[in-house]
């Protein structure tokens with residue numbers, strides 16, 4: 180028997196109370212650990228987001244198929260490509276196929292949102308569908324066909340099919356093979372939803388702009404609007420729509436993330452007011468901002484749980500010391516020093532904390548993953564769904580990608596338990612035990628041994 | 636030898652100052668068995684707590700074998716309590732979650748005995764006070780009052796103290812058991828040459844001791 184073993188023995192003296200204390204401690208330590216994990220995961224993601232090197236250049240005033248303006252020209256594309264620090268570029272011309280342009284049926288229903296947007300269609304869709312079709316412009320026609328109209332099918336002519344994918348990674352081809360964006364053949368990649376709706380497979384043909392086009396592959400992005408579209412080589416779309424040289428968006432990659440700002444300002448000077456320029460880092464700012472607020476929420480969680488844990492141990496030990504006043508007096512009366520009594524109570528507090536932290540750390544390891552996910556999704560779902568809530572719209576390259584980027588960035592937060600996090604969690608736990616035992620220790624030193632002679 | 640000179644202790648409470656001990660003078664020879672009697676509130680417990688260095692006197696001196704314990708440092712007082720004094724209380728005051736054996740070993744630990752020797756010594760002490768082997772391994776709540784008081788006497792004797800201070804050691808026991816406990820204390824003081832100061836209300840018991848001090852309102856009257 181020594182101070183430590185007496186302390187451990189005392190910790191188990193009233194199993195019910197000790198159990199309750201251990202449980203409360205375990206919960207707060209579990210919270211501390213999972214919050215630390217969430218925080219470091221989020222911090223890592225913020226760093227990654229801020230390191231984006233993509234830039235999107237689109238004609239001033241055009242946003243997918245709304246707004247108006249003049250497409251970019253091949254001269255402007257050349258200017259962009261020649262700008263310092265730009266590593267690569269891909270150009271896209273987006274267009275929409277109306278019911279009279281193709282034998283395909285759209286895979287998307289209007290829904291109430293789509294129908295509402297249609298009320299502008301008779302006057303505005305022609306502005307974006309440039310050279311296209313006349314029937315829609317006739318007032319008589321529009322009034323009779325309005326309710327029967329189906330959504331347009333989005334066509335993206337691009338030099339790089341991969342640029343259509345939502346997050347800048349390679350386009351996911353599920354069947355067949357990708358196409359060469361620099362070709363001028365009548366070939367296409369078809370989104371999986373559109374393919375299903377029209378029973379298209381690799382080698383099938385369909386009609387668009389009066390030409391017969393061969394399906395080379397089927398792609399799937401998981402995004403319904405994208406998967407209801409068609410991707411063709413840029414030159415093919417430009418000639419089919421009689422828009423030679425026209426481009427509705429350019430995706431450029433900067434050689435390093437530190438040059439993004441200087442490239443953006445260089446492009447703003449060279450392209451002037453004819454183009455709108457957005458960088459990936461800028462777009463990531465939305466997600467970075469919300470990630471940052473989640474990170475500070477997690478930090479507040481760590482601090483709160485630490486305080487809660489310390490208060491639990493503190494109150495428990497104060498309670499125990501008050502209860503054992505007389506016993507402490509006895510120990511002092513028979514020659515035990517204050518130091519020994521304090522040592523014994525510290526050992527008791529440590530025992531409770533150690534048991535609590537073993538359970539708590541195990542709990543933390545188990546819940547840190549789901550905790551990170553739910554922290555991230557619950558505090559961002561409102562903003563993400565509102566931006567993502569457009570039922571259809573062209574895969575306008577980076578811009579559409581931008582919204583998905585926000586979504587992706589948030590869900591990409593990785594929760595990994597590193598040794599550093601584990602050590603800091605253990606450190607915090609020790610801090611809890613020390614704070615929780617320090618105040619009772621002071622009480623103990625104040626108990627007079629003469630207390631023992633008082634009859635209760 | 637224990638020499639107490641002009642020992643005064645006053646407490647300040649809400650209703651003003653209480654003088655629990657008022658210029659007490661007494662001398663007890665080594666090996667003597669002395670009893671202290673007096674009405675409730677006369678200052679008996681206060682006197683014992685001064686002698687046992689559980690509290691600090693307001694004025695006066697307590698000399699044990701020529702050393703004034705009131706002037707010792709806190710650490711020295713702790714050592715004095717551990718090695719020179721043995722306490723026996725009316726309410727036994729054993730540590731409830733330690734066995735009888737562990738309670739005695741605790742005192743041996745504070746007395747500085749190496750851990751390996753403690754168990755044998757504690758077992759010997761408990762056997763001397765008449766505790767059976769299985770009783771020695773029980774925790775206090777599972778022992779009778781008389782048995783608990785035997786354990787506390789064993790604990791008090793553990794470090795060969797110079798003085799045993801007993802505050803109504805038989806106060807919670809029936810008169811027969813009380814006599815046995817008293818006889819035990821008496822016998823031990825003879826064999827170990829331990830000075831004993833015992834507070835009692837039992838005039839029978841007081842009559843058998845070597846000397847009796849009577850306290851009244853904090854003053855020695857006999």
Ligand SMILES: Nc1ncnc2c1ncn2[C@@H]1O[C@H](COP(=O)(O)OP(=O)(O)OP(=O)(O)O)[C@@H](O)[C@H]1O
Nearest residue numbers: 646647648653655674675676677678679680681682
């Ligand atoms: N800590 C204290 N604070 C204030 N007054 C105290 C304190 N301890 C003792 N007293 C007072 O000192 C006086 C003597 O008390 P003490 O406990 O020594 O009496 P006692 O002779 O042991 O009585 P009893 O036979 O009832 O045990 C009493 O008036 C008591 O109220």
Ligand SMILES: [Mg+2]
Nearest residue numbers: 679680681802
């Ligand atoms: Mg008393």
